[in-house]
Amino acid sequence: MTCSHPQLDAQGRLKHCLTLDGLSRELLTEILDQAESLLGVSRQAVKKVPLCRGKVIANLFFENSTRTRTTFELAAKRLSADVLNLNISTSATAKGETLLDTLRNLEAMHVDMFVVRHATSGAAHFMAAHAAPHVSIVNAGDGRHAHPTQALLDLLTIRQHKPDFSQLRVAIVGDILHSRVARSQMIALQTLGVPDVRVIAPRTLLPTHVEAAFGVTAYHDLSEGVRDADVVIMLRIQRERMNSALLPSEHEYFQLFGLTEERLATAKPDAIVMHPGPINRGVEMDSQVADGRRSVILEQVTNGIAVRMAVMSMCLGNQGLTSQHLEDTAHA
């Protein structure tokens, strides 16, 4: 019943990054601007800035994820932080240690930031609520709840291609029900003023109240849903959802909701296609689309490092830096 904002400090600056829900348009824009400035670092010969020198960042992954963990690790290293990688799913919790015990033990090693991925919704909020005052928590995905840095890197990618959010039509296709990525995307797109956000899936993969909860429009037909879309975001679908009460088969799913050039024909000619990866080729989309001219999937990966650098740097106290300052630091 506490009403204080769980992720901002008393001055309204980012302390933790748990969810995009409740963050202002100005703050989201600042993160994207910082990320844009930091993109240059990766292209330099010496790929480092000293923004987080002397800080210790621990990647605390209770769920396996090579890709997300790697980009967080690279981002932290480019900020000159020391990085610890802990794959908890195979160590502590298997021995019965609680989440809080794990947090306390690592805090005792003077870690400044935890990047947390956990299978349970609310895990990052829980850790932020119990972390020592000097510790920041960055949510790298909790259950079905949120994956803020993924949504931010998607927004950065969209902005690079379609700078005016107020004119956009965005379609999100796939397993919305179980997707933390989709939830964070829908919230951020709404905050940034995108007027038409659509979700496309069979009813079994849409939360019952998705339209009211996120201000989006639900479609059950792919061609109709992507009609005149500027951006088409495909979600990863877990194979274990197939042959269950949720979906009958990969075959039928691809027939109805798999993205092909043909189905993409109703979208705008300059529409971009996105996917958080890794792609199930032939389930969510065919290779022609994944590798085609509209695909910006690899740009998403590159942007992911810059966005994570921006978020980590801001949570560790570097908010309010101008892009000029960042560039100076980058060239120092």
Add this chain to the structure above:
Amino acid sequence: MLNAPRLSIRHGRLIDPASGQDAVTDLHLADGRVLAIGDAPAGFQPDRTLDAHGLIVCPGFVDLCARVREPGLEQKATIASEGRAAAASGVTTLCCPPDTRPVIDNPAVARLIHQISKQHGLVRVLPLGAMTQGLDGKSITEMAALKLAGCAALSQADRPVRDTQVQRRALEYAATFGLPVFLVPLDPELSAGGCAHEGIVGTRLGLPGIPEAAETVAVARDLALAEQTGARIHFRGLSTARGVEMLAEAQARGVQASGDVALHQLVLSEHDLEHFDANCHVIPPLRTYADQAALRAALAEGVLTALCSDHQPHDADAKLGPFPETAPGLSGLETLLPLALRLVADGVLDLMGMIERLTIGPAAILERADLGRLAPGSKADVCVFDPEAVWTVAPDTWISQGRNTPFMGCELRGRVSWTLLGGRIVFER
């Protein structure tokens, strides 16, 4: 209880829903019973006189569901610790569900609970016997023996019987002995894995949902079985508008079915989950404002005849984790009265109606005419409270061993001054 003192409670506003009395008067008690209301009998010399000026004097509250965690879960609470909390809350009778360890599925466990609670003498604990052995949902218990051992009713706690045939047989067998059956209306499959109302807030937070249909499907099944078997069923803790609507419709047709609601369902909603407060993790889940309004209306209309604490004390560790991984339930005894008074402040019930749903309402569901009333000769179970006292919920004044309340730090209105059990003062502030 033999040594109950002679007491006079003077100048209080006596409200007794059973007789309809609401007047400033005196109450005289002797030998654990009500001796007289108004003038004391000639020659009556009280051992002690309580000045209840400005206070409400009413029958002690009857709570249809409060877990005391003993035997077996003493790390969470004990009959002694929760007895103290009950006494401080004006509750003189409480029903404890059978999900103790061991389960209350045999007379020995029921008698043990009776013995321990008598020994402490803080609150009358009525055990609810299990419908099935070990709450396994497969084989029915020795219900006749459980009744003899003092079980007031039967229950599956929060583990509803999945097999409809077993449910039917259990209801038939219970009806053989005239035992009421408390049912938590929750379809086990539709609620499996869920921890929040399947609505806008739960969807936004990505919390696995429990849909309204988890309740309505169970209500429909059990109403049909009650009608078929003639068993008397009581829905323990309804949470949806549609659920109470179905109950009202069945009651109108003469089905022997009653219902109660937990107080937190009437003051909290799904919106209280927004910061993942594990103390708001309850089953059934906190639902929508519309559900809350319908539950309040059903209470006012008499479809729901009891208010319940649904007290579930937990150890701190049970609530220390990400929301879905925490144990459901809140510690509700100490907020029972102030939350019930909020219904009066909000115009849902008048004071008489509120007290009725905390006294003879639940007593009638238990078919216990000897509880929840203050007439000459009846048990001297009395609650004296100050409806205007404002207090702040704080850890150092909290009595229950379970500190899992979402109201910690909140200012509440209404506080118990004295509680008497069988004429003895078991709590005084």
